[in-house]
Amino acid sequence: xxxxxxxxxxxxxxxxxxxxxxxxxxxxxxxxxxxxxxxxxxxxxxxxxxxxxxxxxxxxxxxxxxxxxxxxxxxxxxxxxxxxxxxxxxxxxxxxxxxxxxxxxxxxxxxxxxxxxxxxxxxxxxxxxxxxxxxxxxxxxxxxxxxxxxxxxxxxxxxxxxxxxxxxxxxxxxxxxxxxxxxxxxxxxxxxxxxxxxxxxxxxxxxxxxxxxxxxxxxxxxxxxxxxxxxxxxxxxxxxxxxxxxxxxxxxxxxxxxxxxxxxxxxxxxxxxxxxxxxxxxxxxxxxxxxxxxxxxxxxxxxxxxxxxxxxxxxxxxxxxxxxxxxxxxxxxxxxxxxxxxxxxxxxxxxxxxxxxxxxxxxxxxxxxxxxxxxxxxxxxxxxxxxxxxxxxxxxxxxxxxxxxxxxxxxxxxxxxxxxxxxxxxxxxxxxxxxxxxxxxxxxxxxxxxxxxxxxxxxxxxxxxxxxxxxxx
Amino acid sequence: xxxxxxxxxxxxxxxxxxxxxxxxxxxxxxxxxxxxxxxxxxxxxxxxxxxxxxxxxxxxxxxxxxxxxxxxxxxxxxxxxxxxxxxxxxxxxxxxxxxxxxxxxxxxxxxxxxxxxxxxxxxxx
Numbered sequence: 001x002x003x004x005x006x007x008x009x010x011x012x013x014x015x016x017x018x019x020x021x022x023x024x025x026x027x028x029x030x031x032x033x034x035x036x037x038x039x040x041x042x043x044x045x046x047x048x049x050x051x052x053x054x055x056x057x058x059x060x061x062x063x064x065x066x067x068x069x070x071x072x073x074x075x076x077x078x079x080x081x082x083x084x085x086x087x088x089x090x091x092x093x094x095x096x097x098x099x100x101x102x103x104x105x106x107x108x109x110x111x112x113x114x115x116x117x118x119x120x121x122x123x124x125x126x127x128x129x130x131x132x133x134x135x136x137x138x139x140x141x142x143x144x145x146x147x148x149x150x151x152x153x154x155x156x157x158x159x160x161x162x163x164x165x166x167x168x169x170x171x172x173x174x175x176x177x178x179x180x181x182x183x184x185x186x187x188x189x190x191x192x193x194x195x196x197x198x199x200x201x202x203x204x205x206x207x208x209x210x211x212x213x214x215x216x217x218x219x220x221x222x223x224x225x226x227x228x229x230x231x232x233x234x235x236x237x238x239x240x241x242x243x244x245x246x247x248x249x250x251x252x253x254x255x256x257x258x259x260x261x262x263x264x265x266x267x268x269x270x271x272x273x274x275x276x277x278x279x280x281x282x283x284x285x286x287x288x289x290x291x292x293x294x295x296x297x298x299x300x301x302x303x304x305x306x307x308x309x310x311x312x313x314x315x316x317x318x319x320x321x322x323x324x325x326x327x328x329x330x331x332x333x334x335x336x337x338x339x340x341x342x343x344x345x346x347x348x349x350x351x352x353x354x355x356x357x358x359x360x361x362x363x364x365x366x367x368x369x370x371x372x373x374x375x376x377x378x379x380x381x382x383x384x385x386x387x388x389x390x391x392x393x394x395x396x397x398x399x400x401x402x403x404x405x406x407x408x409x410x411x412x413x414x415x416x417x418x419x420x421x422x423x424x425x426x427x428x429x430x431x432x433x434x435x436x437x438x439x440x441x442x443x444x445x446x447x448x449x450x451x452x453x454x455x456x457x458x459x460x461x462x463x464x465x466x467x468x469x470x471x472x473x
Numbered sequence: 474x475x476x477x478x479x480x481x482x483x484x485x486x487x488x489x490x491x492x493x494x495x496x497x498x499x500x501x502x503x504x505x506x507x508x509x510x511x512x513x514x515x516x517x518x519x520x521x522x523x524x525x526x527x528x529x530x531x532x533x534x535x536x537x538x539x540x541x542x543x544x545x546x547x548x549x550x551x552x553x554x555x556x557x558x559x560x561x562x563x564x565x566x567x568x569x570x571x572x573x574x575x576x577x578x579x580x581x582x583x584x585x586x587x588x589x590x591x592x593x594x595x596x597x598x
Contacts, residue, residue, distance in 0.1 A: 268513065268514070268517065269513070269514060269516075269517025269518065271481075271521070292511060292513060292514045292517075293514075294477065294514075294518065296478065300590060305586055309584070309585075309586070319506065319508045319509070319562065322474065322475060322477075322478045323585070323586045324478070324482075324586060324587055324589065325586055325587065325588040325589060325590060326589045326590060327590055327591070330485050330589075330590075330591055331485070332482050332483055332484060332485045332493075332589045333481055333482065333483065334481065334483055334491075334494065337481060337521075
């Protein structure tokens with residue numbers, strides 16, 4: 001959510017169960033830069049969940065049909081916006097679309113929703129929805145006359161949108177479409193996704209005269225029905241946001257890599273290390289976003305390093321990122337020389353972790369500057385192990401007395417508190433009062449934040465630590 | 474491997490400790506890469522540089538025009554920053570070795586990547 005606000009100056013940001021809805025008037029290029037979301041959609045409708053209480057399926061079908069039929073303008077304008085966006089992108093000549101009818105229509109906002117594959121409660125910046133006000137570079141004056149769209153009336157900016165009156169636009173009729181549907185919650189028990197898709201599809205055909213094409217449609221429509229909302233949207237880009245143009249082969253999901261990097265507080269001139277970099281996904285995401293930084297990646301595997309080098313070259317970042325073949329438990333770096341460490345701890349599914357997680361953390365801690373941060377992606381086992389350390393209250397190089405006064409910034413940043421509470425409480429059982437008395441798991445590393453994320457089928461934790469003071473030498 | 478990296482690497486052979494720095498550089502293949510000059514970035518790296526190690530490495534590679542140390546007001550001295558930029562970031566050792574000054578252990582550099590993995594015996598206390 002933070003990303004949306006910062007990058008797109010979005011307003012009315014709302015986060016609901018894995019999707020972030022927002023309003024913005026940025027253009028396509030800015031949208032393309034969104035990093036923490038998997039996909040971006042243009043919202044057509046968002047409303048309360050369909051009630052499943054009725055006995056007959058027919059009733060529910062009617063409700064679904066209403067999704068389509070109520071307020072067809074919202075569909076049409078969304079589609080015009082979408083089309084316009086794509087045209088802007090392809091730099092086609094829009095003027096040919098202009099109707100003789102000089103009605104200038106101000107396209108109101110349409111919300112864009114962005115369902116993310118990472119369906120978790122706690123990611124900070126996750127999906128973005130976008131309300132887009134198109135900004136076509138039209139030389140037109142700012143004549144305000146025209147139809148306002150339904151209930152949205154925000155004043156336009158200097159650029160006028162030349163949107164052909166959608167209802168009359170003949171090209172709209174030739175749209176082919178495909179409906180993709182996802183159902184979860186109570187509704188999923190009554191219907192299959194295919195059924196819903198079919199109902200909606202038929203309604204669309206009846207309403208707008210479009211044709212269905214399952215293989216290669218012009219327009220894809222996504223519908224997500226669950227217990228919290230019913231959402232309909234159109235994907236803004238053909239390719240999901242998460243597949244980055246600059247990464248040739250990904251290891252870790254690029255959205256998580258970016259999120260980890262943004263948690264790590266990378267500042268200009270910092271020295272950032274990924275001691276188990278694999279294919280370098282995290283470093284690539286970080287280097288793209290924060291370029292004035294010295295990045296070093298290390299791995300023990302030749303094949304991974306080769307892949308990483310390929311990735312670096314493909315992205316043009318080989319001057320920003322150095323690679324080393326070293327072991328994370330024996331880092332050939334002087335103590336306290338690194339500012340930031342970000343790493344995806346191998347889970348054991350793809351790669352084996354030869355050494356114990358505690359040893360790894362110790363070495364990381366040694367090379368880290370006081371005040372530096374560590375952001376790790378851990379699996380459940382690792383996470384639990386670290387928790388055990390905390391609970392038993394024995395830091396690994398114990399000095400006896402509680403000199404390890406936690407310099408904990410905050411246990412969770414308040415912004416995420418709303419949905420965080422569930423998982424957090426489970427992960428800080430030992431700590432009584434909301435976790436502020438936790439003994440750090442490794443010497444002077446103090447836990448700052450911890451988020452549970454989902455990586456598709458598996459779950460993991462992103463944990464951030466800060467080094468609060470030097471180890472006694 | 475850039476000289477900025479070499480400046481940070483130290484040998485971690487057991488028992489060597491701080492005498493494992495700096496690693497003696499020997500290069501068989503070096504490439505000069507043009508890298509976009511970012512004065513801000515270079516200025517921030519200067520305080521981290523270990524000058525003796527840098528000068529020794531630069532010497533081995535027969536580099537010229539290497540500043541001998543930070544000068545007064547270096548943050549705004551473009552000539553100085555450009556020279557440092559060249560030395561730290563544009564010189565890339567593709568093939569060669571790094572030698573631990575204390576134990577003599579050799580670490581190969583191959584395709585620009587130094588291999589500093591120790592065998593199990595070497596890491597045993």
